[in-house]
Amino acid sequence: KAVVSTQSTGKDDKPAMDFVTATANIRASIFSIEQKSRFDVKSMAGYIIPAIATTNAIIAGQIVLEGMKILRGDWDKCTMSILQRRPTNRRKLIVPSPLEKPRQNCYACAEKPEVTVTLNTDTMTVGCFEEKVLKKHLGMVAPDVEIEDGKGTIIISSEEGETEDNNEKFLSHFGIASYTRLKCDDFLQEYELVVNILHSTTLTESRENPVEFKVSGSAAPTPSTAPVVPDAAAVEKSKTLDEITGSKSLTPRKRNREEMEVEDNDDLIVL
Numbered sequence: 651k652a653v654v655s656t657q658s659t660g661k662d663d664k665p666a667m668d669f670v671t672a673t674a675n676i677r678a679s680i681f682s683i684e685q686k687s688r689f690d691v692k693s694m695a696g697y698i699i700p701a702i703a704t705t706n707a708i709i710a711g712q713i714v715l716e717g718m719k720i721l722r723g724d725w726d727k728c729t730m731s732i733l734q735r736r737p738t739n740r741r742k743l744i745v746p747s748p749l750e751k752p753r754q755n756c757y758a759c760a761e762k763p764e765v766t767v768t769l770n771t772d773t774m775t776v777g778c779f780e781e782k783v784l785k786k787h788l789g790m791v792a793p794d795v796e797i798e799d800g801k802g803t804i805i806i807s808s809e810e811g812e813t814e815d816n817n818e819k820f821l822s823h824f825g826i827a828s829y830t831r832l833k834c835d836d837f838l839q840e841y842e843l844v845v846n847i848l849h850s851t852t853l854t855e856s857r858e859n860p861v862e863f864k865v866s867g868s869a870a871p872t873p874s875t876a877p878v879v880p881d882a883a884a885v886e887k888s889k890t891l892d893e894i895t896g897s898k899s900l901t902p903r904k905r906n907r908e909e910m911e912v913e914d915n916d917d918l919i920v921l
Contacts, residue, residue: 661695670695682791682838708733712744756867768848769863771826777817780806783863788843790836797824798831798844808837821847 675685712731719728729746752759784790795806805824807813832845853861
């Protein structure tokens, strides 16, 4: 008969700290996170908050419950659960919410994700664009960036040493201006994204709080065109139609509002 026992460890237990350091650095390397020394891990181990572990356990339980619905084919019963800091009026900590459909202007869930980045191409370098826009803001790890100019010009490569000479060059050096499209590919995450560039020289709000770029989850607007002025004959015809129909518009605007009911989720998590 198997005997199950427990063993307590602490920060002063060298084999335990060696194991924790090794496993933590392996996980850090997978997600391109800076690795820590044994001393750093030992100093952080004493500040682990139990509440964070409890929250992670609750969310993990919710993920399992939603996964069971998917395995049963009950896609319509899947919900998004929100963990509240305090119980609601109905004395619930976990509040279900209906799933939202993918938005076409979202650069994370759209079928063909696109995003518009407004910046100054004369002052933004390639290296700054890679680190601050692609990696820090858009969450890419190892991006490859190609200009959609018909030539296949690559300004950023995930291969070490291939495009390092471009890091100090400005985006305008490569002819990047308003309405330039950049095809970004992160092979580590199997994620592709089209970045539309809008050139602007009025982003900096103040010296204390400079704004280097702005990101919006949609395609770049097309260049504005001159307004179309209807001729006198079209205006007269429109007035005649209004008199016949007795209304000012032949196609009134109709709004269809879909009311979504939140289904009460009675599933329980046993910790």
